[in-house]
Amino acid sequence: MSRHLLSAGDLSSDEAIAILDAAKQMHAIQTREVKKLPPLRGRTIVNLFFEDSTRTRSSFEIAGKWLSADVINVSAKGSSMSKGESLRDTVLTVAALGVDALVVRHNASGAVQRIAGWVSCPVINAGDGTHEHPTQALLDAYSLRERLGDLTDRHVVIVGDITHSRVARSNVLLLTTLGARVTLVAPPTLLPAGVGAWECATSWDLDAVLTGKAAGDVDAVMMLRVQRERMGGGLPGGARDPGGVFVPTEREYAIGYGLSPARLDLLAEHAPILHPGPMNRGLEISSVAADSARSMVLDQVQAGVAVRMAVLYRMLAGVDAPALAEASA
Amino acid sequence: MSVLLRGVAPLGGPAVDVLLEGGVIAEIGASLAAPADAEVIDAAGLVLLPGFVDLHTHLREPGREDAETIATGSAAAALGGFTAVHAMANTDPIADTAEMVEQVYRLGQLAGLVDVRPVGAVSRGLAGERLAEIGNMARSAAAVRVFSDDGHCVHDALLMRRALEYLKPFDAVLAQHAQDPRLAGEGSCAHEGEVSGRLGLPGWPAVAEESIVARDVMLTEHTGSRLHVCHVSTAGSVEVIRWAKARGIAVSAEVTPHHLLLTCDLLAGYDPIYKVNPPLRPAEDVAALQAGLADGTIDAVATDHAPHAAHDKDHAFGDAAFGMLGLQTAIGVVAETMVATGLLDWAGVADRMSVRPAAIGRVGGHGRPIEVGEPANLTLVDPAGSYLVDVDTLASRSRNTPFAGRTFPAAVVATFLRGRPTVLDAALVEVVPA
Known part of the structure; x- marks a missing residue:
């Protein structure tokens, strides 16, 4: 495993599986009454978040704390540009506090890669703009493997705003590394430029994909959150959406691309439903789907902590560190 | 002050001597006599451009x-x-x-x-x-x-x-x-x-x-x-x-x-x-x-x-x-x-x-033919030279070039503004305030 975790594409199949296997051990610990383990005692991890986040930040925080690291949350939203400070100065200031690892989220694509070039400690990408979110892809892969086992030749369908989704980019990279087939489904306005060159299929027609070439062709469906401000070309207060019109109305999106009860029925019995959250119930996912037995939404949240523990453990204690069962013995 | 460029190739053509005097191109020809005060530059192999x-x-x-x-x-x-x-x-x-x-x-x-x-x-x-x-x-x-x-x-x-x-x-x-x-x-x-x-x-x-x-x-x-x-x-x-x-x-x-x-x-x-x-x-x-x-x-x-x-x-x-x-x-x-x-x-x-x-x-006096009587706004380029981009010595106050350390073919040897050299031997000539 390289020094940083910046892109899901940096992981080989063996490395990814090693993380997922380590996460399995971590997951077992989550069910214990006393969850805290000692291996990162004395280490300091800073969650440096330039963009609001509750889910990812708290997931990394719990992961670090259960490994006994000292976890500090630094909310740097607006602190850099608005104060006239360069990103480099902001980051070097935080790093100078004495940090063993930085977990960074930033609203600009590539910001975390830049930061990794400036600091000497390991950096974990917790989401950079519309680029990548590698630990999300790892937790999704973990969840899928829990239900489906080996992902080789499994067909995963990802539906939603692909253009603006870091989750989709990381998932395409990791799932293909793990041998799965991926189909991205979205209206043309929400598929990124050049997606034809990606290692996946694309479609504008969710029903055609779910019906599939054969029964059971689809092994899993991942619904992405769509931003309401991209619907209808309007912002609250009647202002024109600066980002442009992507979809006429929420209603039309839900009809075309929402996981309705009818579409749920098209899915094979074994196929789970994933969603990175937070969900827009009634928009991209119906409550029937969200609350069904196939829904893995809460499993994904649990897997997130386990996967992040595994990543932190391997990056800070080293890939050659003893398996956790031994380390905690 | 006058400048005599010996053996220079205007626009990459045949080599001639070019005399800059009084802010203009005063003479073009073979083996020109150098005026007493002239700075003579051996420009053999160099290209003269507007x-x-x-x-x-x-x-x-x-x-x-x-x-x-x-x-x-x-x-x-x-x-x-x-x-x-x-x-x-x-x-x-x-x-x-x-x-x-x-x-x-x-x-x-x-x-x-x-x-x-x-x-x-x-x-x-x-x-x-x-x-x-x-x-x-x-x-x-x-x-x-x-x-x-x-x-x-x-x-x-x-x-x-x-x-x-x-x-x-x-x-x-x-x-x-x-x-x-x-x-x-x-x-x-x-x-x-x-x-x-x-x-x-x-x-x-x-x-x-x-x-x-x-x-x-x-x-x-x-x-x-x-x-x-x-x-x-x-x-x-x-x-x-x-x-x-x-x-x-x-x-x-x-x-x-x-x-x-x-x-x-x-x-x-x-x-x-x-x-x-x-x-x-x-x-x-x-x-x-x-x-x-x-x-x-x-x-x-x-x-x-x-x-x-x-x-x-x-x-x-x-x-x-x-x-x-x-x-x-x-x-x-x-x-x-x-x-x-x-x-x-x-x-x-x-x-x-x-x-x-x-x-x-509509910049008068620039981009003119290399002919006698034209304003001497000229650039001398070494077409066989090379220019290594050294960011530490750039004249600009800023350093935002992607070409740091890169070598380009051809180098500016001298620049003349109305006959006066602003650059000689690829280095700036200090302007003496009038």
Whole structure:
């Protein structure tokens, strides 16, 4: 495993599986009454978040704390540009506090890669703009493997705003590394430029994909959150959406691309439903789907902590560190 | 003072001696006698070109003197072989009045290394809403002939029409930064294509430039005015301009050195050193730009020299400032992309870097033939030399060049402004205040 975790594409199949296997051990610990383990005692991890986040930040925080690291949350939203400070100065200031690892989220694509070039400690990408979110892809892969086992030749369908989704980019990279087939489904306005060159299929027609070439062709469906401000070309207060019109109305999106009860029925019995959250119930996912037995939404949240523990453990204690069962013995 | 260039090749042609005296080319011939006070330069193997004229330079003064001043930018220009530069209007305050452009003009004269020709804003405050005082700027001591809202597109079709009409009595040209602000909005920073899609960078599609170029050539035809398209970056724009010229529309165009050489693949590392506006494009566009410059569809190479303090680039790609340095590396890039490839000979370089830009900007005394009696605004280039880009010794106050450590073929040996050397042996000649 390289020094940083910046892109899901940096992981080989063996490395990814090693993380997922380590996460399995971590997951077992989550069910214990006393969850805290000692291996990162004395280490300091800073969650440096330039963009609001509750889910990812708290997931990394719990992961670090259960490994006994000292976890500090630094909310740097607006602190850099608005104060006239360069990103480099902001980051070097935080790093100078004495940090063993930085977990960074930033609203600009590539910001975390830049930061990794400036600091000497390991950096974990917790989401950079519309680029990548590698630990999300790892937790999704973990969840899928829990239900489906080996992902080789499994067909995963990802539906939603692909253009603006870091989750989709990381998932395409990791799932293909793990041998799965991926189909991205979205209206043309929400598929990124050049997606034809990606290692996946694309479609504008969710029903055609779910019906599939054969029964059971689809092994899993991942619904992405769509931003309401991209619907209808309007912002609250009647202002024109600066980002442009992507979809006429929420209603039309839900009809075309929402996981309705009818579409749920098209899915094979074994196929789970994933969603990175937070969900827009009634928009991209119906409550029937969200609350069904196939829904893995809460499993994904649990897997997130386990996967992040595994990543932190391997990056800070080293890939050659003893398996956790031994380390905690 | 006089200068005798021995054995120099004007425009790369046969070697002759050229005597510069009294600010003009005094004599051309074989084995000229050197006047007693003459500085004799052995120019065997060197090419003599009319001094380069840059239609597109950001000198940052007034407002951002930490990034560049008119004096430091002039020095960079002279070292790059330029004898005249056009200083863009997006300073702080903005150059949208006669008083502002005269101030820039006078600071240029004071620096004394190149003729600084101020560009006036088209619209007040570059806001794209109301016309700036174009007439007053044209009639001022700065005699502005190029108007541009560069950095912003004059996107309102009616304002564009009125501006084109209004500047006709002044024999001026409107230099358009072609970027539809709805198709390529504020955050747009990477060519929309496979690279932007993979990197998740907001796309700046080719059509955002091409649709404005297409609209503007039609408005230019309708108004019978004169249009110059700044930093053309796409194959489609080249096609539209080629068509417009064939139709007889008075349109000219420029391309930057970086768009002739670099592609958007370089964005993969998210280094904002490669962040320019318009963005770097794919290799097919680069090839079309080179071909367009070679066949004359694109008239000029213009640097879009855009100095930035380091702290304005020490951000995420999307948050960093647009632009890179250009003055000291322009001829090197042109030599590599156009001369070494056989697309242009040295006479062609003279045409695209001096003759045509001087004509577009109505810059008197520059871009003239190398003939007796012509003003001695000249550049001496070593076509077999090489130029290693050493960022520590750049004349610019800023360091934002992607070419640090890179070696280009051809090097500027000397530059003459009205017969006076501003650069000799590739080093600046100190200006002695009169």
